[in-house]
Amino acid sequence: MSAYQETKVHGTHDFPFAVYRGLVPEWLSDFPLHWHEEMEIIYVEKGSVSISIRNTEYLVRGGEFVLIHPQTIHSIRQHEDDRGFYHNILFRFSMLESGADDLCRKKYLEPIYNRQLLMPEYIDISHPLNEKLTPLIRILWSHQRDRQFRDEMLIKAKLFEVLYHILEYCEEADKERAYEDIVFDKLKLSLNYLEENFAENITADTMAAVSNYSVSHFSKLFKQMTGESLTQYLKNYRLEIAANRLRHEPTKVSEIALSCGFSNLSYFSRAFYQKFHMTPSEYRKTPEL
Structure with missing residues (x-):
């Protein structure tokens, strides 16, 4: 799916x-632009992947990771022909709070959370945080996968330890970054509009009006943030939605194409093959790993 506010529940309400x-x-092949309330750590175990955070793209290799603030737009995609195996760790700060008057x-x-303190985003092999956090990250994903009695306490303790080390390398946000936050918040409005109306005829004029920018300025910012023109981005978004429906709905291919904004079935099939390297029917038959 493309740039949107992710509503999937990560974990449970009480954890x-x-x-x-x-x-x-x-x-x-990619997990397009999205954001959520959770902080996220993406650790690449083998190979490499391309990870974009806001308008900065990082090539993250095995043994490296990124730190992503809550509510921050980001995406994952294949780098050239590389393969990449990675782990995502997501958590809400609310699980670490003890009340409104909690000092921490x-x-x-x-x-x-408010981006007044900025975490370093890309942690390569040489960064001091790599040696400090990698053992903790491995503990977190192993205990979540095979959670036993009392492990919730260990997970919370390790998350505090992770943040303790990260804080040593945080920087205070300057005015330029504060302005960037305003820009990205406006663009989020247009992305929400796209998510809600993706099957309709969406134009740059409409999207610019939603974010309160001129068409030319909006188009420039949109390309800077997503790396694609609005036309390219909308097509990829529709294809991701269609792929998800092919996986999980018995609806006819032609009906799915139409419901995703493709009025021409031949064009949909060509575009789908170009993106996923298989026809819609072949994709539907391929088991989800």
Whole structure:
């Protein structure tokens, strides 16, 4: 799916912590722009993947990882012909808070959540945080996968330890970054509009009006943020929605194409093959790993 606010529940209401695995390109060729309330750590175990955070793209190799602020737009995609196996760790700061007057919440968690304190995003092999956090990250994903009695306490303890080390390398946000936040918040409005109306005839004029920019300025910012023109982005978004429906709905291919904004079935089939390297019917028959 493309740039949108992710509504999937990660973990449970009383323990909002989750771990996932991804394999590029076998399991997915990309996970387009999205954001969520959770902080996220994406650790590449083998190979390499391209990860974009806001308008910065990182080539993350095996043994490296990225740190992503809550509510921050990001995406994952295949780098050239490389394969990449990675782990996602997501958690809400609420699971680490003990109440409104909690000192750690006010002094550390809120400034990170509000981007007043900025975490380093890309942690390569040589970064001091790599050696400190990698053992903790491995503990987190192993205990979540095979969770036993009392492991929730260990997970919370390790998350505090992760943030403790990260805070050593945080920087205060400057005025330029504060302005960037305003720009990205406006663009999120247009992306929400696209998500809700993707099957309709969406134009740059409409999207610009939603974000309160001129068409030319919006188009420039949109390309800067997504790396694609609105036309390219919308097509890829529709194809991702269609692929998801092919996996999980028995609806006819032609009906799925139409419901995703493709009025011409031949064009849909060509575009789908170009993106996924198989026809819609072949994709539907391929088991989900």
